Amino acid sequence: xxxxxxxxxxxxxxxxxxxxxxxxxxxxxxxxxxxxxxxxxxxxxxxxxxxxxxxxxxxxxxxxxxxxxxxxxxxxxxxxxxxxxxxxxxxxxxxxxxxxxxxxxxxxxxxxxxxxxxxxxxxxxxxxxxxxxxxxxxxxxxxxxxxxxxxxxxxxxxxxxxxxxxxxxxxxxxxxxxxxxxxxxxxxxxxxxxxxxxxxxxxxxxxxxxxxxxxxxxxxxxxxxxxxxxxxxxxxxxxxxxxxxxxxxxxxxxxxxxxxxxxxxxxxxxxxxxxxxxxxxxxxxxxxxxxxxxxxxxxxxxxxxxxxxxxxxxxxxxxxxxxxxxxxxxxxxxxxxxxxxxxxxxxxxxxxxxxxxxxxxxxxxxxxxxxxxxxxxxxxxxxxxxxxxxxxxxxxxxxxxxxxxxxxxxxxxxxxxxxxxxxxxxxxxxxxxxxxxxxxxxxxxxxxxxxxxxxxxxxxxxxxx
Amino acid sequence: xxxxxxxxxxxxxxxxxxxxxxxxxxxxxxxxxxxxxxxxxxxxxxxxxxxxxxxxxxxxxxxxxxxxxxxxxxxxxxxxxxxxxxxxxxxxxxxxxxxxxxxxxxxxxxxxxxxxxxxxxxxxxxxxxxxxxxxxxxxxxxxxxxxxxxxxxxxxxxxx
Numbered sequence: 086x087x088x089x090x091x092x093x094x095x096x097x098x099x100x101x102x103x104x105x106x107x108x109x110x111x112x113x114x115x116x117x118x119x120x121x122x123x124x125x126x127x128x129x130x131x132x133x134x135x136x137x138x139x140x141x142x143x144x145x146x147x148x149x150x151x152x153x154x155x156x157x158x159x160x161x162x163x164x165x166x167x168x169x170x171x172x173x174x175x176x177x178x179x180x181x182x183x184x185x186x187x188x189x190x191x192x193x194x195x196x197x198x199x200x201x202x203x204x205x206x207x208x209x210x211x212x213x214x215x216x217x218x219x220x221x222x223x224x225x226x227x228x229x230x231x232x233x234x235x236x237x238x239x240x241x242x243x244x245x246x247x248x249x250x251x252x253x254x255x256x257x258x259x260x261x262x263x264x265x266x267x268x269x270x271x272x273x274x275x276x277x278x279x280x281x282x283x284x285x286x287x288x289x290x291x292x293x294x295x296x297x298x299x300x301x302x303x304x305x306x307x308x309x310x311x312x313x314x315x316x317x318x319x320x321x322x323x324x325x326x327x328x329x330x331x332x333x334x335x336x337x338x339x340x341x342x343x344x345x346x347x348x349x350x351x352x353x354x355x356x357x358x359x360x361x362x363x364x365x366x367x368x369x370x371x372x373x374x375x376x377x378x379x380x381x382x383x384x385x386x387x388x389x390x391x392x393x394x395x396x397x398x399x400x401x402x403x404x405x406x407x408x409x410x411x412x413x414x415x416x417x418x419x420x421x422x423x424x425x426x427x428x429x430x431x432x433x434x435x436x437x438x439x440x441x442x443x444x445x446x447x448x449x450x451x452x453x454x455x456x457x458x459x460x461x462x463x464x465x466x467x468x469x470x471x472x473x474x475x476x477x478x479x480x481x482x483x484x485x486x487x488x489x490x491x492x493x494x495x496x497x498x499x500x501x502x503x504x505x506x507x508x509x510x511x512x513x514x515x516x517x518x519x520x521x522x523x524x525x526x527x528x529x530x531x532x533x534x535x536x537x538x539x540x541x542x543x544x545x546x547x548x549x550x
Numbered sequence: 551x552x553x554x555x556x557x558x559x560x561x562x563x564x565x566x567x568x569x570x571x572x573x574x575x576x577x578x579x580x581x582x583x584x585x586x587x588x589x590x591x592x593x594x595x596x597x598x599x600x601x602x603x604x605x606x607x608x609x610x611x612x613x614x615x616x617x618x619x620x621x622x623x624x625x626x627x628x629x630x631x632x633x634x635x636x637x638x639x640x641x642x643x644x645x646x647x648x649x650x651x652x653x654x655x656x657x658x659x660x661x662x663x664x665x666x667x668x669x670x671x672x673x674x675x676x677x678x679x680x681x682x683x684x685x686x687x688x689x690x691x692x693x694x695x696x697x698x699x700x701x702x703x704x705x706x707x708x709x710x
Contacts, residue, residue: 215667223703226696227674
């Protein structure tokens with residue numbers, strides 16, 4: 086078929102012509118730089134946020150985050166940035182590789198600079214999205230465009246494709262309740278951001294986390310706040326409809342796989358009252374009453390964080406001992422009666438890969454040990470699966486120990502406190518690995534901070550409250 | 551000429567010609583993984599030497615090596631580690647750009663991660679040079695940003 090062959094030949098010639106005029110052919114002086122230059126308009130500049138550095142000298146002397154009583158801190162001027170509007174969606178990579186380009190003939194070094202000047206954005210976004218969080222924040226200083234990547238839609242998409250392995254821990258220290266010290270288990274390092282993600286006048290405690298966001302409740306149990314500890318994205322939730330501010334247990338889930346699709350927050354009180362907040366509608370909703378199958382009063386274990394598995398939240402209760410669950414999708418409450426292990430204190434729920442776990446202190450004859458149990462679904466019994474290494478437990482022999490569990494999924498941080506000691510340990514449920522956590526010392530400080538409470542969160546640069 | 555390939559696609563090889571005029575052979579199934587190549591094959595037919603003007607003889611063999619392993623399902627963490635072991639940062643960058651041009655997704659993602667790993671401990675200035683990005687902050691702005699994000703610089707000894 087001659088006509089077809091001629092057509093093909095013509096097409097190949099056109100391709101040749103197109104590429105010859107468009108590609109830069111550097112002869113070997115250095116490793117060659119084969120690339121076409123892409124012309125595209127510079128990205129829109131975004132306003133830089135401006136913050137005053139936060140500096141608190143609060144004093145507190147409390148033992149347990151639940152009993153915190155704080156004097157109001159100094160007030161500082163504080164400006165919350167408006168959410169930056171994302172620039173229009175970038176062209177997909179494959180279209181760009183056929184883009185126009187510029188032909189030049191000059192020295193290879195100048196040529197190199199010219200080429201890199203118009204380096205396609207989403208190429209470096211693909212790399213940056215894979216950097217560890219701390220490195221990302223450092224490299225935001227590279228140039229203005231990199232500084233504003235958090236507002237870029239294409240960057241968000243890249244980030245969404247890179248799963249975070251380990252959670253970070255947002256903690257409240259005794260000395261400074263308003264500036265969260267964050268522990269990064271990948272680097273085994275404490276980070277002390279100079280800017281708090283929270284308004285300075287608030288005294289709040291982290292109660293739940295999902296999708297890279299942390300939910301806070303003020304110590305009067307009145308108002309809820311949600312923020313991304315990494316980016317200062319912050320929101321005060323609308324007021325609840327209750328009139329009595331009693332203590333509540335809180336759970337948080339994301340709709341779908343990422344915080345981008347919204348989240349729900351549930352609070353439940355001992356008298357069976359509860360409400361669900363939907364971030365998409367930005368409102369609280371009371372979907373009904375707790376059924377009679379759940380015994381009231383609901384003696385909730387407030388020291389235990391709720392556990393979220395898909396759309397279901399699990400809370401620990403006592404009297405009778407067990408777990409109460411609520412499915413935000415089906416709006417169904419279920420009660421499971423599960424006898425607690427003997428001599429158990431300071432226990433809390435956790436979860437790994439859909440498996441519900443229990444973490445707590447076992448104290449017998451002055452010996453204290455941290456134990457881990459797994460819930461046997463068929464029998465509804467706790468089965469011990471691991472214990473803290475004995476040599477570490479010996480440090481607590483004969484001492485009265487309190488334990489707080491920060492985080493409830495996959496990787497846990499345990500804060501063990503006795504009169505003179507605060508030991509921090511992480512436990513990796515999957516690997517059954519116990520690791521010591523370095524002491525939390527503020528920059529230019531020498532004293533180890535006591536960790537009062539906190540929560541784990543999966544760092545997500547693009548989660549928006 | 552219409553293709554009446556007597557051999558099955560999986561054993562057919564495609565000829566690729568680099569920007570510096572060298573020709574390399576690749577199996578059709580491997581070529582399929584590079585969407586740019588596949589598109590050119592769709593346009594030009596698979597019996598013509600496919601011109602790749604922006605890929606050169608230094609990197610194409612390495613890319614072919616990767617996809618040869620891929621089609622046999624043998625890509626492991628060890629293989630990938632070995633693959634980049636002797637490459638310096640600039641060589642990886644060249645491969646990365648080539649993978650982008652060829653729209654070779656798997657290799658592109660692997661190299662993105664590898665470059666991120668390499669840059670993790672580098673200085674801000676090194677990263678600028680690496681991507682050819684100009685610093686458009688004033689010195690005051692830059693020191694202010696560093697101060698705000700001091701936490702991320704703490705304890706970092708930035709390599710050049």
